[in-house]
Amino acid sequence: MRVNFTVNGRPQEADDVWEGESLLYVLRERLGLPGSKNACEQGECGSCTVRLDGVPVCSCLVAAGQVEGREVVTVEGLAEFAKERAEHGGCASGACGTPLDAAKKWEAKPGQDSQTGEGVELSPIQQAFIDAGAVQCGFCTPGLLIAADELLERNASPSDQDIREALSGNLCRCTGYEKILDAVRLAAARQGEAV
Amino acid sequence: MAQHTRTVPAGTPTDVTQNHVKGGIGESTLRPDGTLKVTGEFAYSSDMWHEDMLWGQTLRSTVAHAEIVSIDTSEALATSGVYAVLTYDDLPAAMKNYGLEIQDTPVLAHGKVRHHGEPVALVAADHPETARRAAAKIRIEYRELPVVTDEASALAPDAPLVHEGRDDHHSGHVPHPNIVHRQPIVRGNVAEARKRADVIVEGEYVFGMQDQAFLGPESGLAVPAEDGGVDLYVATQWLHSDLKQIAPVLGLPEDKVRMTLSGVGGAFGGREDISMQIHACLLALRTGKPVKIVYNRFESFFGHVHRHPAKLHYEHGATKDGKLTHLKARIVLDGGAYASASPAVVGNASSLGAGPYVVDDVEIEAVALYTNNPPCGAMRGFGAVQACFAYEAQMDKLAAKLGMDPVEFRRLNAMEQGTLMPTGQVVDSPAPVAELLRRVKARPLPPERQWETAGEGADVRALPGGLSNTTHGEGVVRGVGYAVGIKNVGFSEGFDDYSTARVVLQVINGEPVAMVHTAMAEVGQGGVTVHAQIARTELGVTQVTIHPADTQVGSAGSTSASRQTYMTGGAVKNTCEAVREKVLEIGRRKNGSYHPAWATAELLLEGGKVVTDGGEVLATLADVLEGEEPVDVELEFRHRPTVPFDLRTGQGDGHVQYTFAAHRAVVEVDTELGLVKVIELATAQDVGKALNPLSVVGQIQGGTTQGLGVAVMEEIIVDPKTAKVRNPSFTDYLIPTILDTPTIPVDVLELADDNAPYGLRGIGEAPTLSSTPAVLAAIRNATGLELNKTPVRPEALTGTL
């Protein structure tokens, strides 16, 4: 079958799609967007998390035919998505965001930014994951970024328990999650500072 | 290097350059691949893609032990879209087996399957669903055989032999053909020492089968080449070990199998063995088309070896003033159907079986069995993990029997630099066992009742059961437990362990740039970060390019045994030093006549310049290298040699380096429902020298969490009657979520090992050892129950087994 939908703001068409294919498979194998990951394909790990009409979902459990006419944001489009949100809304009140000194446990030296990939514009959560050391093998990272970005969109200054709850559908096997918590705290703090 | 034309598949790794970075060793510089990984651009092995590629599918045995009576592939072959169906009969070379140490594993089953999920046939088709449907049409008739699943059934007089006619190098010394390897360690006189003991404790401990559960499933792409060879893009821990096993069964010389490391989604030992590598190559060579294989999570549970489950019997004695008198231990590891790393696991379990303690009179025996259970092999801390679980439980039992504090008892018996191991080897670098314990104990305890909120009732997220809302504080009891462990670093027992690094220094656009090329498998540990740091420190450059890992450079050895920073880090350092010497030679040739310091002073490369040890600048690197050929050096690096353990006594300097970590676990247990919440897992570890402190802490926290997982939830459950795996999915094989994982404060000691590059100590595995027994000790402390098995299931805490 044929499926037409929007991915990261661009209309896409997938042809000869087998009816049992997942959105994840179509993204990875047909549209050249392998950023969403195929770790469990049973909705247990969150590595394939994308935004479907704004809502974080496991793309492995969305049948390809179900996305007809809908909008998908993947990790490949996250930076652009976050940029647009910052320009056309987001936290304008100034009341949201964790103060920097409240982002406890964050230990990196001030002013230490990412030292890689100059010229690449990243969303705050992407930058924070690099800076906090939240990326090891990185296979869980795309899904975590989508989930964490959506958390900070709803709740600009989440408590540690809020972060844990929001990310409880994303398994990581490398980090023990501590530096992932650090990254979300850091992104929240920077978001708060920037306002 | 063989020249041949090839189309480059999407996802082929490229050079990654870090620009304008100052950080050398000791600084928390960031990953060179970080940006790629957060943007989704980083290509893992499952992301590889090639025009017109086919999909490979593996058909696996549905029974654990059976003769294959017949295989009928005709219907599968006739399926539209199917390009090839292969069985044992299609294997192209005389060599049809592979294996890390013993070549006992068939590429495809030959006449017999020995475990549930063994590969029997392969299909290549134009879509994964076509391949699956075709595989389902292959008809295999099995005649089931009785299974051996434990020591009793494996060593029974009439036991079926898992491998008949063994002729491997262990077969001559094992007491039974269903024993892969046996290693006794005998030192002193246990019978005599036992007489001095005022207290004796015994325990029988059971360690469950753990899965590495790396998130990136086994996968890769094989592309047939015009020269009859194949290009293989794959996620592995050791390219050259794979190559040695792949080439012979393909009937190709090694230089026609060109391997490139694709992105690796975690490893933890589970990628030390071959999975889909040979299968993809076979299909690609047969069809003449690129073939991609990607396991799903179900298949992944059958696609790699697991951590050896173990039964451990321990007897310790101590005097009433708290000194250990003796140790007698027997460790039975279940290796499953194929040997994999079993011999090395036996070596570690036996030689490290006494733990980080001074005990002079020791008898330890470790064996690994051949059974029809799933094959077991490498996983983080292998052998040492199982032993640590047992000896740490014993330490608590002894302390309790003596009425002593468990930490004080351990400190009283803690080894230190100069202690003799039960193998007779002297621990010749710092062994701060007592200090690590002191540090975790000295840390303030986390506040009690953290679930209580200001007037809002209980925050269930902070309670056992978590979001499932099982308690609001009822039945919850806190417990605290301690553990410490010892792990070896690097390959032991006389193995020729080396790594290779190629470093190229040249001037590009007026800037000196170092390129580091190794075959090290970056599996997430941050080796690439450290290589760039070493190049900056040694060569005084800011721009470092990390070349993709491949088999065009010499072997790096495995990313395992906590060895890569030591070994490939050491190799990069070593090669950089040689490059520096060559640069200085060029400098002397070009500029030597202008300044006497060229000939007389100790010269360094710093900040892109050649400087004297007094800080005087002699030239810029750009000037020295301008107009020169790139300085290009490839060298091997070895750690000091080891020897095999004596087969009767286990004596010998078998290990390179020892590494230590300690944990304090604080848990809260819902004693009525048997649910556990780990509140904190404080860690202290000696790392010798933290080359990258941020990465070091990340490794320790990750390793700690894997130990937590096996303590309270992780186990592959194998039916003892059928030897079939009952929970091959992430629904029923549970690994910790972020709500199961506590805060993990880390205390890093840096006591240099003078034998190691920069004084560093391998770090990846030690935290996985002591985490599990610390959590168990804390649960015992909370419940008063004996608990001698991992994982602790709710049934064990509620008397409902």
Added chain:
Amino acid sequence: MDFLRPASWEEALAAKAEHPTAVPIAGGTDVMVEINFDHRRPAYLLDLNRIELLREWEVGEENVRLGASVPYTQIMENLRTELPGLALASHTVASPQIRNRGGVGGNLGTASPAGDAHPALLAAGAEVEVESVRGSRLIPIDAFYTGVKRNALQPDELIKTVHIKKADGPQQYSKVGTRNAMVIAVCAFGLALHPETRTVRTGIGSAAPTPIRAKEAESFLNAALEEGGFWDNGKIITPSVAKQFADLVSAAANPIDDVRGTAKYRRHAVGIMARRQLGWTWEQYRGTGRTLEGAA
């Protein structure tokens, strides 16, 4: 395999009438796992995502009419007051991503004893509105579960809405799993106090071939509360009453041993959950002012 994409409820019913073996797919959180792992190859998938009315809910005088595809996240966020038990149950479903997709219709359609919503529906009291081209009917929740992964639907019927009684008193829900999030129930229990009728209702999940109520336990507690005048005097329920209630809940369970837990443990655990929930709901009924809803 064929993928049917009806644009309206009527088209969906027509499609189901024409292809009774078609497997409805809404959130996909059950069906897609089976397809990804090659456990199921239905001839037709019937996509219900385009049918708006399945994603709507309506709060009436007595009932909430909950569309079959209303995601659990919406239930947690919007129906905590009306459906506290189901809101708590929704919060225990898998992960945020799954709660964003899955709805009660999926739990009912699959009718796995481990479905998280069942005990809450049983305790609250509900009717399942199903429809086919032949017409619609209401199936009482007590009659809905007919066997292991079997329900009272006819092959041509689809689940449209669930009519759930609005809470008239405190409700609770817990499930036991060996992980603190994202876990399939080893067993689950739900309890609802119905002060208007002076009755209690229960639901047990994953501890019998189907989701069940512990009817003897309910009868016992109804009688004990009545006899002691508890509904009026609001006294603390005596431990012996709570214990017997818990024991009867345990006795009502008819569990099996499997990889997730032993029968003995399940029986034990539902009793503990029953006793605790009785305490929590009763405290709330007595109006001691503490919110006992956990973090839902």
